[in-house]
Amino acid sequence: MIALFKRDIMLAFRSGGGFGLALSFFLIVVMFVPFGVGADLALLAIIAPGILWIGALLACLLSLDRIFQLDFEDGTLDVLATSPLPGEAITGAKAAAHWVTTGLPLTLAAAPLGYLLNLPSEAYFWLVASLLTGTPALSFIGSFGAAITVGVKRGGLLLSLLVLPLYIPTLIFGAQTVTRAATGQDPLSTWAMMTGLSLFAVAAMPLAAALALRVNLR
Amino acid sequence: MSVWKYANPAKFMSLSGRVLPVLTVLSGAFLLVGLVWGFFFTPDDYKQGSTVKIIFLHVPSAFLAINIWIMMLVTSLIWFIRRHHVSALAAKAAAPIGITMTLIALFTGAIWGKPMWGTYWAWDPRLTSFMILFVFYLGYMALWTAIEDRDTAADLTSILCMVGSVFALLSRYAVNFWNQGLHQGASLSVDAETHVDNAFYLPLLVCIAGFVLLFVSLVLLRTRTEIRLRRLSALQVRGSAT
Amino acid sequence: MTPDLGKYADAVLSAYGISVLLLAGLIWLSLTQSARARKKLAEEEKRHRKNG
Amino acid sequence: MLHRLPTPEGLGYLKRMNIRTTSLGCTRNGRAILSGISFDLADGTCLVLRGSNGVGKTTLLKTLAGLLPLQQGSLQIDRDQVAYAGHLDAVKAQLTVEENLQFWAGIYGTGDIRTVLKKLDLSALADRPAHALSAGQKRRLGLARLLVSKRSIWLLDEPTASLDSQSTALVARVISDHCAAGGTAILSTHLELPIRKVLTLDLGKFTSKSADSEPDPFLDEAFA
Numbered sequence: 001m002i003a004l005f006k007r008d009i010m011l012a013f014r015s016g017g018g019f020g021l022a023l024s025f026f027l028i029v030v031m032f033v034p035f036g037v038g039a040d041l042a043l044l045a046i047i048a049p050g051i052l053w054i055g056a057l058l059a060c061l062l063s064l065d066r067i068f069q070l071d072f073e074d075g076t077l078d079v080l081a082t083s084p085l086p087g088e089a090i091t092g093a094k095a096a097a098h099w100v101t102t103g104l105p106l107t108l109a110a111a112p113l114g115y116l117l118n119l120p121s122e123a124y125f126w127l128v129a130s131l132l133t134g135t136p137a138l139s140f141i142g143s144f145g146a147a148i149t150v151g152v153k154r155g156g157l158l159l160s161l162l163v164l165p166l167y168i169p170t171l172i173f174g175a176q177t178v179t180r181a182a183t184g185q186d187p188l189s190t191w192a193m194m195t196g197l198s199l200f201a202v203a204a205m206p207l208a209a210a211l212a213l214r215v216n217l218r
Numbered sequence: 219m220s221v222w223k224y225a226n227p228a229k230f231m232s233l234s235g236r237v238l239p240v241l242t243v244l245s246g247a248f249l250l251v252g253l254v255w256g257f258f259f260t261p262d263d264y265k266q267g268s269t270v271k272i273i274f275l276h277v278p279s280a281f282l283a284i285n286i287w288i289m290m291l292v293t294s295l296i297w298f299i300r301r302h303h304v305s306a307l308a309a310k311a312a313a314p315i316g317i318t319m320t321l322i323a324l325f326t327g328a329i330w331g332k333p334m335w336g337t338y339w340a341w342d343p344r345l346t347s348f349m350i351l352f353v354f355y356l357g358y359m360a361l362w363t364a365i366e367d368r369d370t371a372a373d374l375t376s377i378l379c380m381v382g383s384v385f386a387l388l389s390r391y392a393v394n395f396w397n398q399g400l401h402q403g404a405s406l407s408v409d410a411e412t413h414v415d416n417a418f419y420l421p422l423l424v425c426i427a428g429f430v431l432l433f434v435s436l437v438l439l440r441t442r443t444e445i446r447l448r449r450l451s452a453l454q455v456r457g458s459a460t
Numbered sequence: 461m462t463p464d465l466g467k468y469a470d471a472v473l474s475a476y477g478i479s480v481l482l483l484a485g486l487i488w489l490s491l492t493q494s495a496r497a498r499k500k501l502a503e504e505e506k507r508h509r510k511n512g
Numbered sequence: 513m514l515h516r517l518p519t520p521e522g523l524g525y526l527k528r529m530n531i532r533t534t535s536l537g538c539t540r541n542g543r544a545i546l547s548g549i550s551f552d553l554a555d556g557t558c559l560v561l562r563g564s565n566g567v568g569k570t571t572l573l574k575t576l577a578g579l580l581p582l583q584q585g586s587l588q589i590d591r592d593q594v595a596y597a598g599h600l601d602a603v604k605a606q607l608t609v610e611e612n613l614q615f616w617a618g619i620y621g622t623g624d625i626r627t628v629l630k631k632l633d634l635s636a637l638a639d640r641p642a643h644a645l646s647a648g649q650k651r652r653l654g655l656a657r658l659l660v661s662k663r664s665i666w667l668l669d670e671p672t673a674s675l676d677s678q679s680t681a682l683v684a685r686v687i688s689d690h691c692a693a694g695g696t697a698i699l700s701t702h703l704e705l706p707i708r709k710v711l712t713l714d715l716g717k718f719t720s721k722s723a724d725s726e727p728d729p730f731l732d733e734a735f736a
Binding site: 002003004006007010011014015073074075076078079080081082083084085217218 | 591592598602614615620621
C-alpha cells in the first residue's frame with residue numbers, strides 16, 4: 001500500500017502534468033475573478049472565501065481522471081487487482097496520493113492567493129485549516145467518481161458531472177467556515193462539520209470506489 | 219409463491235401488460251378530476267389569491283421528485299443484492315420521469331415565487347435542494363447512456379445511486395444550514411403546504427393520487443420498453459452467434 | 461367558464477401550461493420509444509423464428 | 513465429461529494438485545463462450561492454451577485470475593499464489609526499470625530485485641527509463657515482475673506476442689525454469705515453445721453452444 005502511494009506521488013512529479021497543472025489553474029482562476037467582477041477590494045473581500053474554495057475545488061477536479069485512467073490503460077490495475085492488496089487499499093492509497101499531490105499544494109497556495117483577493121486577515125488561519133481538512137474529502141469523493149468512469153472513453157466531462165454534485169456539502173461547509181471567519185462569526189462549528197464529512201469520505205469512499213473498480217475490471 | 223417471480227422479464231411483461239391499461243385510465247381520470255377541481259372549483263386564498271391553485275401541480279410533482287429517487291435507490295439495491303434484471307431496468311426507466319417531476323416542481327415553484335416573494339428565483343433551501351436533486355438525476359442518467367455493456371451500466375449506476383443518496387441527504391442538511399447562515403429569519407420559505415385549508419386539501423389529495431398513478435403507468439411503460447430493447451439485443455447476439 | 465384568476469392569471473396559467481407541456485413531452489417520448497422498441501423487437505422475433 | 517489430463521511422468525500421487533477445474537464455464541460481455549472445461553494441473557507443469565482468436569483464451573485466464581466472476585462449474589486455485597500478466601505490460605514509462613520492479617516488490621512484499629534483474633539480463637538497463645525500452649526488453653521487465661512476485665502460479669496472456677525469436681527463447685527459458693522449480697504456468701500462445709513437461713488444451717473443443725449456455729432471463733420465452 002505504501003509502495004503504491006509512493007509510486008503515485010513519484011509519477012505525479014515525473015510526468016509534470018498533474019502536480020503543477022492544478023496550482024497554475026488555481027492561480028489563473030483567482031486572477032480571472034477581478035477581471036470578471038472588477039478590482040473593487042471591498043467587493044473582492046466579500047467573495048474571496050467562495051472564490052478560493054471554488055477555485056481549489058475545480059483545480060482538484062482537473063486531475064481526478066488521472067487517478068485510475070493511466071493504470072487502467074496500461075494493464076497495471078489488472079495486475080494490482082490480483083496482487084495481495086485489497087481493493088480498498090488500492091483506491092485508498094491512490095486517493096491519498098492524489099491529495100498529497102493536489103490538495104496539499106492547493107492548501108499551501110491558498111493563503112498568498114487570498115491576499116490577492118483582499119481576504120480579511122482574520123480568515124487566513126481558517127482558510128488554510130478548512131482546505132487542509134476539506135481537500136481530503138475532495139480527493140476521496142473524486143476517486144470514487146474516477147473509479148466509476150474509468151472504463152468510459154473521454155469520460156472527463158462525465159466525471160465532472162458525477163463528482164460535482166457530490167462536492168456540494170463539502171463546498172458549502174468549507175466556504176462557510178472561511179466566510180464566518182472573515183465576518184467575525186464563529187467558524188468552529190462549520191469547520192467541525194466539514195471535517196466530520198471529510199473523515200466520512202476518507203473512511204467510506206475507498207470501499208465504494210473499490211466496488212466500482214471491480215465492476216469496471218470485469 | 220414469491221413476489222420475486224415477477225422479476226422474471228416474461229412474467230413481468232404479461233402482468234404489466236394486463237395492469238397497464240387499467241392504470242392508464244385510472245391515472246387519466248384522477249388527474250382530470252383533480253386538476254379540473256383544483257383549477258376551476260377552488261376559492262382564492264385570502265393572502266395568496268389565485269396563485270394557490272399552483273399547489274395542485276407543485277406539491278404532487280415535488281412529492282414524486284423525491285420519492286422517485288427513493289424508488290430508484292430501492293430498485294438499485296434489489297439489483298445489487300438479488301440481481302433481478304427488471305429491477306435495474308425499472309430504475310433506469312424511472313429516472314427521466316423523476317427529472318421531469320423535478321423540473322415541474324422547480325418551474326411551478328419559481329412561478330409561484332414571483333408574486334409571493336417578488337422574484338422568480340431565491341436561494342431558498344427547498345428550491346435549492348430541488349436544484350441539487352436535478353443535477354443528481356442528470357448525472358445518473360448520463361452514466362446510463364455513457365456505458366455500453368448493460369450489466370456494467372446497471373452495476374455502476376446502482377452504486378452511484380446509493381452513494382449519491384447519501385450525499386444528496388448531506389447536501390440537504392448543508393443547504394438548510396447554509397441558508398440560515400446567510401439570511402437570518404428567512405421570510406421566503408415555501409411552507410404553504412404545511413397548513414392547507416380543507417377546501418384545497420381534497421382536490422390536492424386527488425391530484426397527488428393522479429400523479430402517483432401517472433408515474434406508475436409511465437414507469438411500467440418505460441420498463442416494458444427497456445425489457446424489449448434488452449431482449450432485442452439478446453436476440454441479435456444469439457443471431458450473430460449462429 | 462374560466463375562473464377569475466385576478467391579477468395572478470399569468471402566473472397560474474403559465475404554471476399549468478409549463479407543467480402540462482412537460483408532462484405531455486414525457487408521455488409522448490415514452491410512447492414513441494415504446495412503439496419503436498415494440499416494432500424493432502417484432503421484426504427481430506420474426507427473423508429469429510424464420511432462421512430456426 | 514471430464515477431460516482429465518494425463519499426469520506428467522515423474523510426478524507422484526503425493527504431488528499436490530495445484531489447480532483443479534470442473535466443468536468450468538466462462539462468459540464474455542454476458543454471452544457464454546466456453547463451457548465444460550475440466551482439468552487438473554499439478555505442480556511443476558505448464559499448460560498451453562490454444563485456439564483461434566476470440567475463442568476465449570483471455571477470458572479463461574481472467575476467470576482463473578479472479579478478474580471475471582466464475583459463471584459455471586467449480587474452480588480450485590490458490591489466489592494468493594496467482595501472478596497474472598495480461599497482454600498489456602503494466603510497465604510505467606516514466607519510471608526506470610529498477611523503479612518499476614521495486615514498486616512491484618513493494619506491492620508483493622518481497623525484497624530483493626537484484627538477482628531478478630541479473631537473471632533476465634536487465635542489470636545493465638536498471639537505470640534506463642522504461643519508455644526507452646524495446647518491446648522485447650519491456651516483456652522481459654514484465655517477466656521480471658512475475659519473478660519478483662515470488663508466486664507459484666503464473667497466468668500469462670500471450671507472453672510471446674510481438675517478440676523476436678531470441679526474446680521468445682528467453683521467455684520459454686524463464687517459464688521452463690519456473691516449472692522446474694515446482695511452479696505452475698498457464699499461458700496462451702500461438703508458438704511452439706521449448707518447455708519441458710508441457711500440456712496443451714485446445715479451447716476450440718469447449719466452445720459453448722447456446723443450448724448449454726447460462727440461461728438469459730430475457731430469452732426465456734417469447735413475450736409480446
